[in-house]
Amino acid sequence: MKRKGLTILAAMLVVLMAFTAFGCRRKSDDPKGGNGDKIIIGGAMSMTGIQAPLDSPAMEGIEVAIAELNEKGGIDGKLLEFRNMDSKSDSATASEVAKQLVDQGAVAIITSSDYDFGGPAARAAQEAGIVGISSNASSPLFGSTMLGDLQFTLSMWNTTMGAVIAEKAYVEDGLHSAYVITDDFIDYTKSLSRYFVECFTKLGGKVLREDIFSQGKVDTAALIAHYKALPEKPDFIYISSYMPDLGTIIKEMRTAGIDSPVYGGDAYDDPALFELLGPEFGNDIIWDSHTFSSKEAVPKFEEYNAAYKKMFNREVDAPWSMSGYDVMMVLAEAIKAVGTDGAKMAKYMEDHTFELLTGTLDWSDAASGHEPNKAAAVIKLVKGKPEFIKWAIPDYLPAP
């Protein structure tokens, strides 16, 4: 009995280790050459845990970029290698794996797509004197003010994301009163709501009520009851959350017969949401995001999609993969121009404007936080299918 138990425990451990090993092994092909012949880009991104849904598409984009760069011979004859270690959606682990990657010779760290989960890896990169960059962290905390002068995010900040959709709703669509639902689980969802409300009220909009919940614990019945008890019917509902609760809220509200338009941010850009709502409920839902998977929005989309399909055997299904691709391309351009010195790379990134799949990007200097100046793609869900409306830059930007 005792031995049997031990055998099974050992077997379970082996399974667990096998998965952990699998988790660490996902890096680009490394045909030949030792450390000296290649440039290592570290990834402290999450393959498991709550952050994995955002990070895994970004990692795919990075892989596509790496393959493209290496096909062209790498940088100055050196091949690039993306070495990701699972940060497990845990801030302590993120810091730890970033340090390990630095020890392994990483010249830059690509962090998880969120300030809470990715920030610690950026701090470790800053400590080691190398560039840290996130593909999709949109919290204004993710920048040089909080993390150090070598740290960047490729994503527009929530200041832009909140402002663009406030202007879209108030100015363009003529909607003047809102019911706001905020998920307080991470800084992303909290700050997005804050900036949206700031811009919307500045324009003259009225917030009838704001309800707060925590991801994973949404009580849709209460939200519906609150909506119905509002003194007047709001022109629209603003929801700052992400899947899966985001889908639950919209579906349940639509099921309950609430047909007000729903506005939100980049987390709406999720095929699971479109599928969940389907043609019946997937209407009058508008959000802004980093980019859009079409030729109309992204001139080079078809080339990217072809490369992506070749590698993963399916079409691009999340815009975050394009941000991942862009991050790698920005790093590659900087390395090509000034080498792998962290300070020089950061200076190059501050001084140049980049033409990317996710639009034109221009970072402010370190003193003003490395604010990413970028346009947002405004998207609308029609019969369960996303449609690109326009690229937008807000007239007014709230202070971070």
Add this chain to the structure above:
Amino acid sequence: MNTDILIEFAINVLSMGSLYALIAMGLCFVFGICRLINFAHGEFITVSAYTLYYLGTFTNIPWPFVFLLVVIVGLVVGYLSELIAYRPFRGRSLDALLVTSFAISIILQRLFQLGISPRSRAVPVPAYFNMNVTLFGVITPLRNLLLVGTTVILLVVVMLIMKYTPLGIAMRGASEDFVTARLMGVPANLVISVAFIISGLLAGVVAVFWSARTGSVEPLMGATPLLIGFISIVIGGMHSLPGSVVGGYVYALIANLLSLTLPSTLLSFRDAIMFVIVISFLILKPEGLLRGSYQEERVG
């Protein structure tokens, strides 16, 4: 408060309570006999929900059979986990079992994240689930009524089994005093396996209604039902099946009451208030609302 709001509130409490009662009962079956909080119970639900996703999306099997298969998968997972992961450690301390249940939970979560996708998937359900019906002047999705009906049927069936069949009597005996029950000739393996099988079956039923409500399945979806189930059995009484059911409904009542009455600034503290209530229960009424027959071996 007008009647519409009151009726809507009652429907919400009844339907959510039914779901919570099923979760709590699933946990309580295993706890009653093995004294084990099965932390993998949430993943039993996730496995069944993924089954629903795959069968509903990629096959044309009629819905009743899909649901049947989902429940069978839950049942098989419950049984297999008992066979592979719990039985070999049963002679050991409870701590070992507890660790094992965490291990199963983590292994399954990692399997879903790395093997399927870390991102959520939309789960299809038959259209009539989301069809609205009018009940006492209040509009509610049909699935809420289906859920309450299913729960009532399951509760009656479980009650009959526990009360009148030899197996049920053996299980009740085992949950009161396992050692004596064994001395009386109750087969331990059988009783424990059946407890896990019923627990898995209930998880399968929960998976259908849970994912019909949320609309999606993702690797970590099991955490919330597990927590709700755990709180429910603490409220209701950890050693009593009827207690766990009552606990589920009480949880739904308190949660709905809080969400309806708390001002929006305090709404984000709803769970904190829930926990304060649970802690008060543990202090003031550690045996829960319904006192099980088993009272010793209290912690602390």
